[in-house]
Amino acid sequence: MKTKFALLAFASVMSGQLCLAQTNQPVEDFKPSASVQPGSRYPQVNSERRVRVRVRAPGATNVLLDIGGVRYPLTKGDGGVWIGDSALQDEGFHYYQIWVDGAQVPDPGSLYFYGASRWGSGVEVPAQDQDFYALKNVPHGQLREVHYFSKTSNSIRRCFVYTPPDYDQDPNKRYPVLYLQHGAGEDETGWGNQGHANLIMDNLIAEGKARPFIIVMENGGGIGGPGFRPGGPPGAANGASAGGTNGAARGPGGRGGFGGFNFSAFEHVLIDDLIPYVDANFRTIADQPHRAMAGLSMGGMQTRQITLAHLDTFSHIGIFSGGSISTNDVTDMDAFKQKVKVVFVSFGSRELDPANRRGPFGGRGPFGGDPKAAVEGLKAAGINSVFYMSPQTAHEWESWRRSLHEFAPLLFQD
Amino acid sequence: MKTKFALLAFASVMSGQLCLAQTNQPVEDFKPSASVQPGSRYPQVNSERRVRVRVRAPGATNVLLDIGGVRYPLTKGDGGVWIGDSALQDEGFHYYQIWVDGAQVPDPGSLYFYGASRWGSGVEVPAQDQDFYALKNVPHGQLREVHYFSKTSNSIRRCFVYTPPDYDQDPNKRYPVLYLQHGAGEDETGWGNQGHANLIMDNLIAEGKARPFIIVMENGGGIGGPGFRPGGPPGAANGASAGGTNGAARGPGGRGGFGGFNFSAFEHVLIDDLIPYVDANFRTIADQPHRAMAGLSMGGMQTRQITLAHLDTFSHIGIFSGGSISTNDVTDMDAFKQKVKVVFVSFGSRELDPANRRGPFGGRGPFGGDPKAAVEGLKAAGINSVFYMSPQTAHEWESWRRSLHEFAPLLFQD
Numbered sequence: 001m002k003t004k005f006a007l008l009a010f011a012s013v014m015s016g017q018l019c020l021a022q023t024n025q026p027v028e029d030f031k032p033s034a035s036v037q038p039g040s041r042y043p044q045v046n047s048e049r050r051v052r053v054r055v056r057a058p059g060a061t062n063v064l065l066d067i068g069g070v071r072y073p074l075t076k077g078d079g080g081v082w083i084g085d086s087a088l089q090d091e092g093f094h095y096y097q098i099w100v101d102g103a104q105v106p107d108p109g110s111l112y113f114y115g116a117s118r119w120g121s122g123v124e125v126p127a128q129d130q131d132f133y134a135l136k137n138v139p140h141g142q143l144r145e146v147h148y149f150s151k152t153s154n155s156i157r158r159c160f161v162y163t164p165p166d167y168d169q170d171p172n173k174r175y176p177v178l179y180l181q182h183g184a185g186e187d188e189t190g191w192g193n194q195g196h197a198n199l200i201m202d203n204l205i206a207e208g209k210a211r212p213f214i215i216v217m218e219n220g221g222g223i224g225g226p227g228f229r230p231g232g233p234p235g236a237a238n239g240a241s242a243g244g245t246n247g248a249a250r251g252p253g254g255r256g257g258f259g260g261f262n263f264s265a266f267e268h269v270l271i272d273d274l275i276p277y278v279d280a281n282f283r284t285i286a287d288q289p290h291r292a293m294a295g296l297s298m299g300g301m302q303t304r305q306i307t308l309a310h311l312d313t314f315s316h317i318g319i320f321s322g323g324s325i326s327t328n329d330v331t332d333m334d335a336f337k338q339k340v341k342v343v344f345v346s347f348g349s350r351e352l353d354p355a356n357r358r359g360p361f362g363g364r365g366p367f368g369g370d371p372k373a374a375v376e377g378l379k380a381a382g383i384n385s386v387f388y389m390s391p392q393t394a395h396e397w398e399s400w401r402r403s404l405h406e407f408a409p410l411l412f413q414d
Numbered sequence: 415m416k417t418k419f420a421l422l423a424f425a426s427v428m429s430g431q432l433c434l435a436q437t438n439q440p441v442e443d444f445k446p447s448a449s450v451q452p453g454s455r456y457p458q459v460n461s462e463r464r465v466r467v468r469v470r471a472p473g474a475t476n477v478l479l480d481i482g483g484v485r486y487p488l489t490k491g492d493g494g495v496w497i498g499d500s501a502l503q504d505e506g507f508h509y510y511q512i513w514v515d516g517a518q519v520p521d522p523g524s525l526y527f528y529g530a531s532r533w534g535s536g537v538e539v540p541a542q543d544q545d546f547y548a549l550k551n552v553p554h555g556q557l558r559e560v561h562y563f564s565k566t567s568n569s570i571r572r573c574f575v576y577t578p579p580d581y582d583q584d585p586n587k588r589y590p591v592l593y594l595q596h597g598a599g600e601d602e603t604g605w606g607n608q609g610h611a612n613l614i615m616d617n618l619i620a621e622g623k624a625r626p627f628i629i630v631m632e633n634g635g636g637i638g639g640p641g642f643r644p645g646g647p648p649g650a651a652n653g654a655s656a657g658g659t660n661g662a663a664r665g666p667g668g669r670g671g672f673g674g675f676n677f678s679a680f681e682h683v684l685i686d687d688l689i690p691y692v693d694a695n696f697r698t699i700a701d702q703p704h705r706a707m708a709g710l711s712m713g714g715m716q717t718r719q720i721t722l723a724h725l726d727t728f729s730h731i732g733i734f735s736g737g738s739i740s741t742n743d744v745t746d747m748d749a750f751k752q753k754v755k756v757v758f759v760s761f762g763s764r765e766l767d768p769a770n771r772r773g774p775f776g777g778r779g780p781f782g783g784d785p786k787a788a789v790e791g792l793k794a795a796g797i798n799s800v801f802y803m804s805p806q807t808a809h810e811w812e813s814w815r816r817s818l819h820e821f822a823p824l825l826f827q828d
Contacts, residue, residue, distance in 0.1 A: 100517045101515050102471050
């Protein structure tokens with residue numbers, strides 16, 4: 001076992017940013033992560049970006065830290081306390097879990113997030129540019145939990161709506177809207193909890209770098225209801241159950257419920273139910289020039305498919321680690337050029353490095369061809385297109401925080 | 415160990431509602447709790463209100479379910495899966511955890527809640543009256559996450575604000591406000607996540623049983639900052655950290671951070687910072703007749719202390735499982751009678767049963783004397799006072815959901 005872990009850790013290091021040889025002597029400047037629970041001192045991160053966890057398990061014989069697809073053995077010390085470190089991690093947010101004698105459980109020291117199809121642990125590794133999503137003393141918008149009835153799914157659905165800091169000050173002012181989607185195995189809580197979309201926008205707006213707009217975050221996975229046959233088992237729609245939990249998010253059917261990436265159910269919810277609800281209940285500018293859609297990974301694929309099919313609905317398109325749009329996707333280039341104001345395509349640099357692909361779906365690299373070439377092709381055809389590569393990050397939230405930070409200033413500038 | 419568990423389980427049953435002798439043959443009609451994670455089938459609850467958990471831990475030698483202060487051994491079955499049941503539980507929501515070979519961890523099958531000074535597992539046991547907090551197809555208010563700067567704590571603080579369903583329809587309409595507090599070891603997420611305060615209000619308003627009002631939920635525990643020396647270690651205020659997590663709530667210093675129930679720091683935050691912020695940023699009716707305060711357990715004690723000291727600020731007082739107000743507390747009864755429109759005092763019936771006290775702080779029963787007698791005394795003095803006892807519940811959230819449901823219709827009726 002030890003040999004296997006050492007090899008995996010070595011491979012992980014070799015693919016990492018620093019390419020340092022791993023030793024058994026981590027730099028002893030570990031500090032509590034921003035994602036610790038109140039009162040907890042672990043998980044910690046050091047200046048090398050190793051993650052250290054600490055779990056009390058006096059009766060256990062085998063305790064592991066499981067992060068980035070690698071399991072690291074912890075060492076038992078006094079009082080039955082197990083402690084151990086990961087290899088070097090990329091900057092930003094990472095899902096992880098603990099194994100205690102074969103049980104896969106959340107780390108009791110960390111805050112919990114919905115991703116990887118479960119509520120579980122996440123660790124925040126400080127990033128050099130983390131200031132852009134820090135909580136600062138600037139005017140803050142609100143993140144609103146909103147329930148609405150969807151005819152398409154015949155259920156009460158939940159979304160989160162970010163309203164910008166000045167939203168409640170002038171009852172006559174109206175705002176553009178960005179529909180912003182999570183990835184597979186995540187839900188409508190992701191962009192607020194892991195993505196810090198609200199703080200990114202608060203900071204951009206305070207600096208005068210982005211126009212204030214509304215952001216709507218819904219659940220794009222596993223939609224049940226009459227008339228739809230998603231891949232997973234049918235069930236109550238997210239959040240809607242007698243005596244059910246709200247606030248602590250409930251996602252869709254989770255594992256295996258994405259219907260083989262058939263997005264038609266979500267497309268109907270979005271176009272037929274959600275957009276009309278938002279336009280009726282928030283002070284939106286309810287027209288195509290003031291409506292954008294973006295998403296990460298699966299949410300990027302949904303954005304691509306839904307915006308291409310509804311160019312009279314959306315004018316700004318953002319695809320984060322979710323493919324790209326090429327000139328081959330466009331049937332009428334003149335109409336496309338007239339309707340689409342921005343096409344933004346982004347990836348984490350590690351997703352694009354042929355020697356070091358950590359993309360989705362087993363690291364096969366970006367799907368849909370070379371995204372940078374696709375964007376160059378759009379540019380050559382006269383489309384306002386932007387390609388962004390997040391430095392030294394993989395298919396993870398730091399890439400998507402940065403993508404939103406780059407994308408938002410491009411929106412609704414006309 | 416087994417003998418001890420059996421005795422504890424027996425004691426728990428004897429104190430339960432049904433008073434059935436516990437056998438090893440639970441009724442096999444277990445169904446997934448409303449608090450399961452998406453895609454999970456456990457924890458489950460049967461018609462007796464036993465809780466069944468299921469955890470895969472192939473290498474473990476000792477796995478326990480820990481609920482209501484009792485640990486129940488699980489049994490190992492095929493595939494390293496451990497399964498087991500609790501004794502009979504009261505209706506409503508209960509915190510719990512799993513022990514795996516001495517490690518106290520959340521159940522990976524459940525949703526997570528902040529209480530007992532940690533983010534961890536909770537199980538929803540169906541209640542006969544659960545319809546009053548069910549998610550229904552009625553007009554829904556919004557639960558808004560709000561950041562504001564507090565001079566008192568010199569930090570950015572977070573609260574949640576419930577706005578009623580019609581809040582965004584008429585920009586000229588103004589609303590009364592209830593300030594609603596959680597208990598010790600809980601935070602500003604409690605009333606939304608565990609308490610379903612928003613759903614309780616949506617349903618009451620839809621039935622015409624309560625006047626629409628705003629609810630503000632802040633964090634009443636462990637406030638740090640210049641000028642304050644809380645009992646716990648000083649630290650960053652809740653939620654405010656560079657690159658910190660939002661949405662997944664961050665509470666105060668947690669364990670041991672409540673300053674020996676010295677509420678002066680929270681009193682200053684509430685009176686000097688929060689109320690002015692809310693009155694400036696929401697469409698409130700910003701006067702004493704339209705401002706209420708209530709809380710559970712520690713939040714009830716805070717309500718008692720703060721409202722008695724600020725009768726020019728609050729007109730409606732709710733104390734849920736947190737003591738009472740007696741005529742001895744009132745120095746000027748004429749002034750009190752003129753200013754205070756409602757005093758509402760409630761407890762769970764098990765907190766008041768001398769033979770079966772499951773109150774806070776080790777089950778010593780209600781503090782501050784007999785709450786029912788105190789309310790009768792206020793009534794005799796001409797104060798509009800209400801005493802409510804939640805049937806067959808203890809010092810737990812079902813008592814407080816019911817208390818809010820009884821209290822809300824009494825508010826702002828003049």
